[in-house]
Amino acid sequence: MSVGATFLGGAKSRLLPRSIPFRFFAAAAVFHVMMWLGLLNGADEATGFRGGLGATLASVHLLTLGILTTTAIGAAVQLLPVATRRTLHAVWPIQLIFWLAVPGLIALIIGMHTAQTRILIPASAMTAVGLLLFCGLLADNLRRTSSLPVVGAYGWAALAALVLVTVFGVTLAINNEIGVLPDHGAVALAHLILGGFGFMGLLALGFSHILIPMFALAPAPEKRPSFISFALSSVAVFLGTLGALAGSRNILTVAALTGLAGAASHLWLMHRVLKAGMRKRLGLSFILVRAAWIMLPATLLVGLAALYGFAGANGGTLFGFVLLFGWLLTFLVAILQRIMPFLASMFATPQASGGSAIVSELANARSLKLHAACHGLAFAVIVVAIVLDNAMVARLGIAIGLIGALAFAWFTADVIRRILPAD
Numbered sequence: 001m002s003v004g005a006t007f008l009g010g011a012k013s014r015l016l017p018r019s020i021p022f023r024f025f026a027a028a029a030v031f032h033v034m035m036w037l038g039l040l041n042g043a044d045e046a047t048g049f050r051g052g053l054g055a056t057l058a059s060v061h062l063l064t065l066g067i068l069t070t071t072a073i074g075a076a077v078q079l080l081p082v083a084t085r086r087t088l089h090a091v092w093p094i095q096l097i098f099w100l101a102v103p104g105l106i107a108l109i110i111g112m113h114t115a116q117t118r119i120l121i122p123a124s125a126m127t128a129v130g131l132l133l134f135c136g137l138l139a140d141n142l143r144r145t146s147s148l149p150v151v152g153a154y155g156w157a158a159l160a161a162l163v164l165v166t167v168f169g170v171t172l173a174i175n176n177e178i179g180v181l182p183d184h185g186a187v188a189l190a191h192l193i194l195g196g197f198g199f200m201g202l203l204a205l206g207f208s209h210i211l212i213p214m215f216a217l218a219p220a221p222e223k224r225p226s227f228i229s230f231a232l233s234s235v236a237v238f239l240g241t242l243g244a245l246a247g248s249r250n251i252l253t254v255a256a257l258t259g260l261a262g263a264a265s266h267l268w269l270m271h272r273v274l275k276a277g278m279r280k281r282l283g284l285s286f287i288l289v290r291a292a293w294i295m296l297p298a299t300l301l302v303g304l305a306a307l308y309g310f311a312g313a314n315g316g317t318l319f320g321f322v323l324l325f326g327w328l329l330t331f332l333v334a335i336l337q338r339i340m341p342f343l344a345s346m347f348a349t350p351q352a353s354g355g356s357a358i359v360s361e362l363a364n365a366r367s368l369k370l371h372a373a374c375h376g377l378a379f380a381v382i383v384v385a386i387v388l389d390n391a392m393v394a395r396l397g398i399a400i401g402l403i404g405a406l407a408f409a410w411f412t413a414d415v416i417r418r419i420l421p422a423d
């Protein structure tokens with residue numbers, strides 16, 4: 001039986017109230033627009049950004065915490081109980097996570113943008129409590145399930161990375177005030193690797209083992225090669241973190257090569273899933289999925305080139321940009337534009353009782369086409385801006401990205417409008 005059928009079988013009985021997942025998706029859509037506005041405001045420093053408090057770091061966290069992590073929480077709290085067939089004990093912990101993490105990250109962004117540690121430090125503590133609560137919830141769900149061992153393994157590894165990225169993040173915030181760390185930059189790089197490849201990267205690879213087979217109506221990938229791929233990717237994250245903390249180019253090189261092997265094995269598994277799938281026409285979202293799949297190994301190749309000085313003066317910035325925008329943001333918006341209508345269709349009035357066919361109606365929404373075009377073009381223009389170290393070109397790319405984010409926010413609002421409870 002395909003993953004899709006298994007998944008759909010138990011879905012309705014394990015649905016959370018619609019406001020739970022959609023409050024996270026709505027917040028992410030707003031932070032998406034704010035991120036591009038923040039980048040526009042800090043365009044002069046963005047093309048050569050190498051860390052440090054200011055407008056670009058604030059935009060990095062509007063992306064990493066505001067869009068990626070917020071969406072991951074919204075998706076995980078709804079998808080995991082359905083996939084694992086283990087309901088969550090209660091809804092209030094998720095509401096508490098939302099009211100800690102979202103206001104906390106808004107204050108964190110203000111603290112980073114204004115470089116005021118008296119705002120940054122308490123805000124990072126508040127955000128950290130929200131994220132660690134989510135870790136507890138995720139751990140409780142994973143602990144009670146054995147039906148999806150591969151997804152479970154990715155879930156535990158991503159959870160461990162989130163605990164570490166949060167601890168490193170709070171430490172970096174405090175260190176901007178008291179300066180005790182022997183090498184601030186090394187911890188910042190380890191924080192980036194744990195956040196980008198560890199938490200978000202492993203979560204994206206793990207959820208792909210449920211979502212890609214579900215959308216393609218295909219069986220899940222075989223266990224053995226899936227566990228080998230998982231092992232390669234996790235070891236790469238571990239070595240990357242170690243290499244960053246030790247400041248060792250050799251260990252970082254081995255990490256990148258192991259990561260390339262992990263990425264190649266994952267893409268091979270996903271290729272086989274699409275080949276075996278009953279649904280061949282997968283639409284616009286899978287053009288973005290395939291683009292993101294190209295960006296995953298490209299990130300590691302740019303990282304290697306930057307490590308050996310072959311990626312130009314802004315090689316480190318280019319590496320971070322391809323990782324966060326090229327691989328993670330592209331994959332996330334591709335999946336989000338599928339799961340939001342799918343989830344909404346569970347709440348909407350069924351067609352048989354006069355309801356509308358949300359999924360098919362929204363699949364080719366003009367807002368999504370505009371978003372996809374702007375996202376791709378913005379990415380290409382900003383890559384050129386980073387290589388040329390040109391703020392004017394960066395502003396053009398960022399303006400295009402902003403239009404795309406507004407289109408995606410329109411799409412998100414359109415989905416939510418359709419599931420608002422009738423008066």
Ligand code: HEM
Nearest residue numbers: 050051052064124127128166169170172173188192195196
């Ligand atoms: C409670 C949560 C978090 C806090 C308090 C936090 C805090 C920080 C701080 C203070 C820095 C600046 C380092 C510097 O001075 O250069 C930083 C850098 C960064 N953070 Fe976070 N962060 C958090 C979560 C995350 C997450 C979840 C991700 C990724 C998914 C992330 C990605 C990054 C990146 C990419 C950088 C730039 C690294 C660099 O400076 O080279 N952060 N973070």
